[in-house]
Amino acid sequence: MFDLMRTAVIRKEHFNAAHRLYNPDWSDKKNDRVFGKCNNPNFHGHNYELLVKLIGHPDPETGYVYDMKQLSDVIREEIITAFDHRNLNRDVPEFQQLNPTAENIAMVIWQKLRKRIDLQYELKITLYETERNIVEYPGE
Amino acid sequence: MFDLMRTAVIRKEHFNAAHRLYNPDWSDKKNDRVFGKCNNPNFHGHNYELLVKLIGHPDPETGYVYDMKQLSDVIREEIITAFDHRNLNRDVPEFQQLNPTAENIAMVIWQKLRKRIDLQYELKITLYETERNIVEYPGE
Amino acid sequence: MFDLMRTAVIRKEHFNAAHRLYNPDWSDKKNDRVFGKCNNPNFHGHNYELLVKLIGHPDPETGYVYDMKQLSDVIREEIITAFDHRNLNRDVPEFQQLNPTAENIAMVIWQKLRKRIDLQYELKITLYETERNIVEYPGE
Amino acid sequence: MFDLMRTAVIRKEHFNAAHRLYNPDWSDKKNDRVFGKCNNPNFHGHNYELLVKLIGHPDPETGYVYDMKQLSDVIREEIITAFDHRNLNRDVPEFQQLNPTAENIAMVIWQKLRKRIDLQYELKITLYETERNIVEYPGE
Amino acid sequence: MFDLMRTAVIRKEHFNAAHRLYNPDWSDKKNDRVFGKCNNPNFHGHNYELLVKLIGHPDPETGYVYDMKQLSDVIREEIITAFDHRNLNRDVPEFQQLNPTAENIAMVIWQKLRKRIDLQYELKITLYETERNIVEYPGE
Amino acid sequence: MFDLMRTAVIRKEHFNAAHRLYNPDWSDKKNDRVFGKCNNPNFHGHNYELLVKLIGHPDPETGYVYDMKQLSDVIREEIITAFDHRNLNRDVPEFQQLNPTAENIAMVIWQKLRKRIDLQYELKITLYETERNIVEYPGE
Numbered sequence: 001m002f003d004l005m006r007t008a009v010i011r012k013e014h015f016n017a018a019h020r021l022y023n024p025d026w027s028d029k030k031n032d033r034v035f036g037k038c039n040n041p042n043f044h045g046h047n048y049e050l051l052v053k054l055i056g057h058p059d060p061e062t063g064y065v066y067d068m069k070q071l072s073d074v075i076r077e078e079i080i081t082a083f084d085h086r087n088l089n090r091d092v093p094e095f096q097q098l099n100p101t102a103e104n105i106a107m108v109i110w111q112k113l114r115k116r117i118d119l120q121y122e123l124k125i126t127l128y129e130t131e132r133n134i135v136e137y138p139g140e
Numbered sequence: 141m142f143d144l145m146r147t148a149v150i151r152k153e154h155f156n157a158a159h160r161l162y163n164p165d166w167s168d169k170k171n172d173r174v175f176g177k178c179n180n181p182n183f184h185g186h187n188y189e190l191l192v193k194l195i196g197h198p199d200p201e202t203g204y205v206y207d208m209k210q211l212s213d214v215i216r217e218e219i220i221t222a223f224d225h226r227n228l229n230r231d232v233p234e235f236q237q238l239n240p241t242a243e244n245i246a247m248v249i250w251q252k253l254r255k256r257i258d259l260q261y262e263l264k265i266t267l268y269e270t271e272r273n274i275v276e277y278p279g280e
Numbered sequence: 281m282f283d284l285m286r287t288a289v290i291r292k293e294h295f296n297a298a299h300r301l302y303n304p305d306w307s308d309k310k311n312d313r314v315f316g317k318c319n320n321p322n323f324h325g326h327n328y329e330l331l332v333k334l335i336g337h338p339d340p341e342t343g344y345v346y347d348m349k350q351l352s353d354v355i356r357e358e359i360i361t362a363f364d365h366r367n368l369n370r371d372v373p374e375f376q377q378l379n380p381t382a383e384n385i386a387m388v389i390w391q392k393l394r395k396r397i398d399l400q401y402e403l404k405i406t407l408y409e410t411e412r413n414i415v416e417y418p419g420e
Numbered sequence: 421m422f423d424l425m426r427t428a429v430i431r432k433e434h435f436n437a438a439h440r441l442y443n444p445d446w447s448d449k450k451n452d453r454v455f456g457k458c459n460n461p462n463f464h465g466h467n468y469e470l471l472v473k474l475i476g477h478p479d480p481e482t483g484y485v486y487d488m489k490q491l492s493d494v495i496r497e498e499i500i501t502a503f504d505h506r507n508l509n510r511d512v513p514e515f516q517q518l519n520p521t522a523e524n525i526a527m528v529i530w531q532k533l534r535k536r537i538d539l540q541y542e543l544k545i546t547l548y549e550t551e552r553n554i555v556e557y558p559g560e
Numbered sequence: 561m562f563d564l565m566r567t568a569v570i571r572k573e574h575f576n577a578a579h580r581l582y583n584p585d586w587s588d589k590k591n592d593r594v595f596g597k598c599n600n601p602n603f604h605g606h607n608y609e610l611l612v613k614l615i616g617h618p619d620p621e622t623g624y625v626y627d628m629k630q631l632s633d634v635i636r637e638e639i640i641t642a643f644d645h646r647n648l649n650r651d652v653p654e655f656q657q658l659n660p661t662a663e664n665i666a667m668v669i670w671q672k673l674r675k676r677i678d679l680q681y682e683l684k685i686t687l688y689e690t691e692r693n694i695v696e697y698p699g700e
Numbered sequence: 701m702f703d704l705m706r707t708a709v710i711r712k713e714h715f716n717a718a719h720r721l722y723n724p725d726w727s728d729k730k731n732d733r734v735f736g737k738c739n740n741p742n743f744h745g746h747n748y749e750l751l752v753k754l755i756g757h758p759d760p761e762t763g764y765v766y767d768m769k770q771l772s773d774v775i776r777e778e779i780i781t782a783f784d785h786r787n788l789n790r791d792v793p794e795f796q797q798l799n800p801t802a803e804n805i806a807m808v809i810w811q812k813l814r815k816r817i818d819l820q821y822e823l824k825i826t827l828y829e830t831e832r833n834i835v836e837y838p839g840e
Binding site: 603605606650651691 | 714719738791
């Protein structure tokens, strides 16, 4: 009756944050040349849209790969509470030494969620920094 | 002149349906604990957005992988006619014994379309239950 | 410094519900002719998107017309709790005698919110039943 | 041949900015109570979507109410250059003394554009701070 | 029981068409200066999104302002059949002498629908030429 | 500190174009039967949405897989300048002998961009012809 084919579930959440892109080992001039207006020392910000994908087998008793309410709760506890209405450079420990590009934010989100999601599930992250700039972090 | 690279075409359709999530082998209490408000015995409902992806080689004479008008017709005949403005639990035979979670709905859609789509095409299903809850069923 | 021009703030929320359209004073035949597949006695459902607009003067001390967090809370208490994951016909008292068309749902939402929103604010409701069927209830 | 009915044209643009909401005349405690997480002293940010509406009569020779390329250029010169990738509180003179709520940002945008748009056109501003928080500033 | 407040219903439809903007009374040079790349004599095209709004009183027996299925049928008969997959300049009689700007297309749509929609309803047209260029034609 | 996991960046751009689908080796009758209203000899058109995905390793010094501003510039130079506000059949050399189906447009875009994007990056194209008709060209 139940097909044991691997299936993906995706939960979409969002957070609003400020950030600045720069490399502290570089001169102001080089930071300006490479990061342009994203290097504004007073910060700018985004509405980030986050898609968290888990791939696994549906449970024959529930028909769920993963309870989406639980997935939403895990994302809220690990990511939204830590990132929403924050300055990523100043308020989030992971970006004290790491440039908060969309690529790196997606990687940090993956690392934080990987600890909470059972390893029977593949975990993949998609992050919209804007409607036109998107990153996919596929993890292992 | 024509590149024979495998290419995907995706057609988006939608249907509106009522459903209830529960496992008839469980107590009311356990159904409530696991399925929460989705277990309302009077049903609730969704606008489902369905993406059907076919992967194959473009026909050198048409430049089409698949005629999207034909694909839309097949989806309408197999899925929309059967699911749209229906109660999935009561009106759709496939869910008489199968919990109509998004995971299971996507699987049933895949099985119904697989019979109609030539096996030279890979078939993959994405189903949006809401804007924030999404399932991908990749088939074989 | 502050302009006292009337300004609108709009909060978007959503709920998922089942419903059936019919007039109990009519024959089945007439209900079928008028309401078509929306008259399925087993119900169908939608993801409703709700926009609540308040028009008033910004407070010079806050720069807010209305605190959007408070507006979201009022909508949640009055509407989402009552309508989300419900069968509008069976579970919601206002639709025991009133056909739950999008027009009537918007009117009921307006009436429920009007009691909670100070009369210094104009109140207007927009309701998306689907992406393609939309209703605006302007109130008084 | 041409109908001289008043018609609206709307141009959509966007900018990404950081901001903080607070009233410098208030205690930290009161700012926290009123503005909550929007009062983060390290700032947070948004992708703002801006709709600029001009209402006027189509020119019988062009069929245009207003050249949308020109409207886009005016918005870019007056708003995008000044606000995009900026910290509204620190980098934008208009918000040195004015709390950058969505209401006030919309009012400032209206005031800046009003100087550039001929008075034969009504001017109205809609600003999306997030997909769920929207402001309309109708001007005079 | 039923509130007789005026309420709006909106139906969204779409069509895909080619067009070219120019004034036959002008030199090529002037057409190029005014209409730029929209003046390509080989045409370009758009996916137009059309919103048709009717304002009236809900019928106490149905709860409908207007049957959305009927409204969709009228739009299809009058507009979609005539405009979809057409070259507006060459295939649509109304644009033989009228420049197919979004403003003029919205006016023509209004005129064609006004003949089919009972005068007890106000009729208003919104037309998206692109996601960023929008026109509203309010009619009388 | 930096994870060298392969990561994808996606840039979204758009262009508006006219086209006609037909095979010059076929009779009018056969073209009509196969391509239907897409075979209008006067052309029709679309707002194409283009997603360009590059897969590679983030640079440890910038945190970028690829500078999105540079990617946008490359897409503009190679694709937007050549396709936007054009008639694909008449104005674009690649479609003189090639039917401009979405499948073929995506392939041509891939070929044009492949020459400009360093081979260390995988390149994948997604093209929306309409909101409901989508093509993915995965390249090699």
